[in-house]
Each structure stands twice: as structure tokens, then as C-alpha cells.
Amino acid sequence: MKDDLLSQIFLRFAGISLLAVGGATAALPEAQRQIVTEAHWMSARKFAEAFAIAQVSPGPNVIVFSLFGWRLDGLAGLVVATLGILAPASLLAFAAARAMRRAGEAPWLALLKKALAPVAVGLMAANGYLLARGADSDRFTTIVTVVSASFVAMSPRSPLWAMAMSVAAAVVAGRFGLLPS
Template sequence: MSTYLQLISLFGMLSLLSIGGGNAVLPEMHLRAVHGQHWLSDSQFADIFSISQTAPGPSILIVTMVGYAAGLHVAGIPTAILGGVIATVAMIVPAASLMYVVTLFWQKAQKSKWRIAVEKGFAPLTVGLILATSLVMSKAADHDWRAYILTAICTLIFVRSKINPLFIVGIAGLIGYFGIV
């Protein structure tokens, strides 16, 4: 039962902080799930992040997978499934409820200076959260200097060129598959 309460507490809090999407809170999710609760290792977290990003459906699928791992850490498959459901509900319900209430007032304050200031302030905040996520995920996934170099090269290509990202990801995957990295 304490694991379920920890999942509700963690994902309920992250739900309200996930400005810009669920990936914005990955550093805190990683810190709590890997180093705080030890539900996953660094490499397992990186693996489930990769799976959640490539699988069809919402990118927040990682929450379900962390909840599943937490339940599996405590007991068997039924507990793991319940952990995944609890984590998902805890991530969705608080933010959805808050957004419903805020939207009721937000529409009425279209010309308010306060609304304009909040909207302008959220853009840099979101960018910072996404950059923090990138740093945490590269640390969790990259294990030697070659992997860090590959990550840096791919990042530069993504930022500096208009090459289709799927092409770059495919090449990086092949490099990993053949054991170069």
C-alpha cells in the first residue's frame, strides 16, 4: 500500500508541475524513481523512456511504465499492473482538473495584463524544463565518451540542419546496433 501512496504522491505532484507536457518533469521523475525509491536503474529508466517515446499513443506512457516497475518491485504482475494504472491516473487527474477550473476563468480574462504576462513567462520556463530533461536522459543513457560524442553530434545536427530527425535517429540506431557505441 505504501508504494501506491508513493506513486499517487509523486505523480500527483508531477502532474501539476508538468508545464509543457510530461517530458518536462522527467528529471524529477528520474530522480525519485531511480535514486529515491530504487524502482528502476538508470539504464532501465532510459530504456522505458525510449519505449514510451516510440510506442504508439501518448508520450506520457512512461508514467504507466514507472508505475508498473514500482508495482513489480514490490510484488508480482497484478501488483505491477495496478501500479501502472494508479500512476497514470495520478498523473492525469490533478492536471486535468486544474486545467478545467483555470479554463473557466482564463477565457474571461483574454485582454488581462496578468494573462499576457503568464503566457509569456511559461515559454522560457518550458524550454528550460525540456533542456533539463535532455540533460538527465543523456546522462542516464550514455555510458562512455563515444555515446556522449554521438549524442552531441546528433544534437548539433538537429539544431543546425533541416535533415529529417528520423534519418538521424536511424543512423544513430545503426551505430549502436553494430556496437560502435
């Protein structure tokens, strides 16, 4: 049974890795669909919490997939998930780099690069929506999401300010009993 779960983690994450146009974060909508909706391995809330923990941890964004693996099956899940998310995409990137080097300035290559940029942005926008849907379970969390997103989108300041303001708001709201339990 455990080996079956590990092989499922590897196969699902290997498939997801091939969709990571724009980086690991861009593949999160598909990861959410597979982990939460199809396999029912964790709730949308737990998925969003794992993402949040990975985002505040130092290191690359792909660490979130290792954390998913850890939550699913401990150390073995972490190793299998990490290999699943990294190996196929790395091999594909290597092959693509060789092909691009051979193609040089081919018109089809310029068109492909131009077409992939909006795909990556669209996948990241879908990621934000899906994560917000999973994390926003009450009025307070919805307000924090909207204010934080607005601040980051409209301010030249670091996103760390949004994080600090959100934590301060949660502390104040908690002190006054305004947070749901």
C-alpha cells in the same frame, strides 16, 4: 506493503503532474529526481531506457509515466501511475481554462503566458541533460547522444534520420566488437 507502494506512486506522480508546464516531457527532470534519486525505485539507466521505449512508441509523451508505473508494480502500478499523472493536471487545466476564459485579455494573463514559455523550455533542456547523464555510460553512447542532438538541432530533416543513423552505428560497432558488453 504493495498498497503502500501504489499510494506512493500515486502521490509522487500526482505532484509531478502539477509541474508539467509544457507537457509531460517537461516534468521528467522532477520525475527522475523522485524515482531515481529520492525513492531509488530504478537506476538512471533504467529510467532513460523506459523514456526511450516510450518515445519510440506511438501515442502521447505521457505514456512514459505509465511505463514507469508498469516497471515499478506491473499492471496495478501502470493504472495508478497513469491516474496520478493525468488526474491532477487535468483538473488544474480545466480550472485554469475557466479562469482564463473569465479573465479575457487581462494584462496579468498575457504576462503569465509569456513567463511560462521559457520555464517549459528550461524544464525540457534539464530533461535532456538528465536523461543523457543516465543513458551515456560509455564513449559510444556519449558520441551517439551528441551527434544525434546536433543533427536534430541543426538539420531540417526528421529526427527519424538520427534514430536510423544511431541504430546503424550501433550495428556496425557491435559487429566490430567496439561496444562494451
